[in-house]
Amino acid sequence: MIIVMQKGAGEREINLVIEKIKTAGLDVHLSRGEERTIIGVIGDKTRVDADEIRAVAGVEKIMHVTAAYKRASRDFHPDNTVINIGPLSLGGNKVSVIAGPCAVESRDQLLDAARNVKRLGAVALRGGAFKPRTNPYSFQGLAEKGLELLAEAREATGLPVVTELMSEKDIEMVAKYADVLQIGARNMQNFILLKDAGQTGKPILLKRGMSSTLEEFLLAAEYILAQGNSQIILCERGIRTFEDYARNTLALSVVPVIKKVSHLPIIADPSHGTGRSDLVIPMSRAAIAVGADGLIVEVHPNPEKALVDGPQSLNFEQFGELMKEIKPIAKVIGREV
Ligand code: PEP
Ligand code: MN
Numbered sequence: 001m002i003i004v005m006q007k008g009a010g011e012r013e014i015n016l017v018i019e020k021i022k023t024a025g026l027d028v029h030l031s032r033g034e035e036r037t038i039i040g041v042i043g044d045k046t047r048v049d050a051d052e053i054r055a056v057a058g059v060e061k062i063m064h065v066t067a068a069y070k071r072a073s074r075d076f077h078p079d080n081t082v083i084n085i086g087p088l089s090l091g092g093n094k095v096s097v098i099a100g101p102c103a104v105e106s107r108d109q110l111l112d113a114a115r116n117v118k119r120l121g122a123v124a125l126r127g128g129a130f131k132p133r134t135n136p137y138s139f140q141g142l143a144e145k146g147l148e149l150l151a152e153a154r155e156a157t158g159l160p161v162v163t164e165l166m167s168e169k170d171i172e173m174v175a176k177y178a179d180v181l182q183i184g185a186r187n188m189q190n191f192i193l194l195k196d197a198g199q200t201g202k203p204i205l206l207k208r209g210m211s212s213t214l215e216e217f218l219l220a221a222e223y224i225l226a227q228g229n230s231q232i233i234l235c236e237r238g239i240r241t242f243e244d245y246a247r248n249t250l251a252l253s254v255v256p257v258i259k260k261v262s263h264l265p266i267i268a269d270p271s272h273g274t275g276r277s278d279l280v281i282p283m284s285r286a287a288i289a290v291g292a293d294g295l296i297v298e299v300h301p302n303p304e305k306a307l308v309d310g311p312q313s314l315n316f317e318q319f320g321e322l323m324k325e326i327k328p329i330a331k332v333i334g335r336e337v
Contacts, residue, residue: 001041003053006060009037013058020056024048036060046070067261069218071225077263083203083231085160085179087123090233091265095330095337096294098162098267099319100126102309103139104146112301114153116316121323121337124180125150125159126296130166131308132186139307147177154179162205162296168196175200185210185237185272188220198227205233205296207269210240214254218262234258234266235296236287238273247275247312250283255290271298271312280314281322288329288337297322 003017014030014037021028026043041048050062067073082091090096099122104110114125129146131139142149150161160179165171166187174181180203187193188209197204204224208217221232236255238248250273258266268287270280284295300306303313314322323337330337 001045001048001050002063002065003039003041004060004063005037005039006058007035009058009060013056014039016056017053017059020053021048044070067218068215069222069262071230072218072221072262072264074261074263077230079263081230081232081263081265083233083265085124085203086158088160088180089123090267090293091263093335095288095292095326095335096123096267097121097323097326097337098124098126098294098296099299100162101300101306102271102298102313103128103131103307104142104149105139105307107149107152109301110149110153111156113299114157114159116301117299117319118157118159120316120320122159122297122299122319124162125153125157126162126182126298127153128164128182128308130164130170130174132164132166132184133308144173147174151177165193165197168193171196171200175202178202180205180233183207188212189216191220191223194220194223195227198224198229201229201231203231203233204229205235205267207235207237208239208254210238210248212239214257217254218258221262221264230264232264233293234262234264235269236266236273236292237269238275246273246279248273250274250287252283252286252290252292255287255292259291265293267294267296268292269296271296271309271314275312277303277312277314277318280312281318281325284322284326285329288326288335289333291333295326 024047029040031038080091099117104127131141162180164182165174182205185207241249270283298313300313
């Protein structure tokens with residue numbers, strides 16, 4: 001971190017800044033120019049509050065030399081973080097596909113979906129028991145009953161279960177049933193939820209907020225990492241743009257950037273990323289080609305009858321086609337599905 005003082009800032013202001021840095025246990029490197037003084041901060045910058053320094057009269061600007069996120073950065077942890085949960089493996093050479101319905105609707109629906117996605121090559125089952133719906137009168141999920149069905153589907157198939165945690169009040173219940181806690185796009189900056197979920201020690205699938213920058217996304221992951229939990233799966237699920245031909249714009253360029261700046265695995269969600277089943281297979285191919293560690297895809301026994309997100313859900317035949325089409329792409333870049 002570099003602090004640039006205003007032209008003509010006095011000794012009093014410079015010393016005040018130095019004092020704040022030293023109080024945080026860090027060292028300074030002073031550079032006194034003809035016109036202005038520049039203060040370099042040496043040490044763990046997470047211990048200084050940039051806003052507190054910005055508030056000192058005489059401070060012109062603060063520049064970050066290294067990223068604001070620390071534990072999430074590759075500088076901090078050069079090797080990929082690898083997450084292995086039964087057959088699900090992320091961050092290594094394998095490309096893993098998580099699939100299942102948007103919402104758990106019934107026993108028949110879930111078990112049918114679970115058996116078929118497993119048969120076709122999925123290595124984890126997704127399904128929401130708590131659904132973040134825009135309309136309060138829409139189906140909100142089966143809550144604990146849905147979690148019980150997910151546990152039954154895991155028993156029947158051996159697939160680990162990924163399910164969304166929406167509120168810290170449900171944390172014990174959801175953590176009891178889930179193998180991976182999903183934090184949805186709408187909660188990416190629910191910092192209390194991030195901290196509490198991090199403390200469970202369970203792997204966390206963190207979806208990118210629909211209007212979050214890359215830095216905000218990684219700072220959200222930093223909240224979980226700061227709890228001592230490094231089992232984080234990042235997920236690009238599309239962002240809001242001016243476009244309206246698709247539900248969201250799947251920002252796939254974030255994948256190679258994240259692979260460069262962070263050690264955490266990243267997967268893509270072409271279902272929410274497009275909102276259209278006809279775009280799910282092409283965008284899945286693209287996601288694997290740019291280096292995603294996996295996919296999370298919505299699959300329903302009968303998308304036309306789905307209670308949630310039918311238009312973006314694949315049927316079993318389409319999901320089989322997806323699995324078939326991503327295999328050669330993974331192979332070309334030296335990976336396997
Ligand atoms: C979901 O995965 O069903 C979901 C609600 O996703 P998102 O939080 O990305 O909208
Ligand atoms: Mn959905």
